[in-house]
Amino acid sequence: MLLARIALEPDETTQADLLEALPADERARISRFRQMADQMRAITAAILPRLAIHRLHGVPLDQIALPRSSAGKPCYPDDPDFHFNLSHSGEYVGLGIGGAxxxxxxxxxxxxxxxxxxxxxxxxxxxxxxxxxxxxxxxxxxxxxxxxxxxxxxxxxxxxxxxxxxxxxxxxxxxxxxxxxxxxxxxxxxxxxxxxxxxxxxxxxQPDLPSGPQVIDARSDPLDRLAASIEILLASDCAAATKGLRVRA
Incomplete structure (x- = not known):
């Protein structure tokens, strides 16, 4: 599990770079948020699972579609064994990943x-x-x-x-x-x-829950810091984080 602290009012260049990493439909959805803080939470939540999928499958971030299931839960249909969930509040965005x-x-x-x-x-x-x-x-x-x-x-x-x-x-x-x-x-x-x-x-x-989350500060160089943290999360031995997932060599 990853908890990332983000800058709710970053400079325009940082925000533009993060948006550019996302598919066009995600950029359009996020641009409808009026408040910068809401945009940054949504951007980070959109990027985090895509970074994990990119590391697992090599798909470019801007080509990863994450539709919603019939119950409204985001999913990655190309890998039914990859499960993820997101949450955000205040300055933090959380990501959980696993094989269940x-x-x-x-x-x-x-x-x-x-x-x-x-x-x-x-x-x-x-x-x-x-x-x-x-x-x-x-x-x-x-x-x-x-x-x-x-x-x-x-x-x-x-x-x-x-x-x-x-x-x-x-x-x-x-x-x-x-x-x-x-x-x-x-x-x-x-x-x-x-x-x-x-x-x-x-x-x-899965019963084997991690003893604690990975907490990072991604207020500066957010894309690089988030990518490095995903790498650590996927390499973790915590069964609840990675059981059933296979990282590409």
Missing amino acids: PLGVDCEQIRADRDQDAIARRFFTPDEQRWLAEFSSAERAQRFFELWSRKESLLKATGVGLSGSLASFDARPSRDRGTEVRVNGQRWFICSYSALQGYSVALCSA
């Missing part, structure tokens, strides 16, 4: 949410009681921890927000990789505290 379905969620912790009202609507009764055990000072962190875990599972299944967050219990356990069953299928969820002020979760159909 997975979901990633990164949430910037904010105190301006009506957490109690959201919990009553989207959390199970057990999750609500678990959240109430924490002091008000810690509750926001725990709320976003639970929210990111539930989101990562919905993204892994491909259901997304059309699924019900209250239909399963995603409370963390002491063991890395809490097991959750949804519609008879096993999923494994792990939370990470790698970023101060953020909550990050990874859900995978």
Whole structure:
């Protein structure tokens, strides 16, 4: 799993170079975002999986199409064993890759949410009681921890927000990789505290979740830094990141 810190307001040359690496349809889609920060999150999210596909298959970045599945999840049909998922929040964009379905969620912790009202609507009764055990000072962190875990599972299944967050219990356990069953299928969820002020979760159909994400600063020389980080990620021995994937020699 990779978490990349990006410049939300880069110089025009940097932004133009990043856009040039993408297919024309992606450039057109991203240009419709009015805010520069939204454009940069979208650009980075578009580039990251393409860098991995380029390393695995040698396809130029601007020739890689990533259509959406029937459930709306981006995919790479030319390699059905390549699974990826993306998330972005604040200054960070996250990428998870693997040989089985997975979901990633990164949430910037904010105190301006009506957490109690959201919990009553989207959390199970057990999750609500678990959240109430924490002091008000810690509750926001725990709320976003639970929210990111539930989101990562919905993204892994491909259901997304059309699924019900209250239909399963995603409370963390002491063991890395809490097991959750949804519609008879096993999923494994792990939370990470790698970023101060953020909550990050990874859900995978594979039980061997990584001990932590790779965190990089890509605010300068972003394309080179992202490409180098993808190289490290693909060479990793973390089963949840690379099981089932074969890197070209």
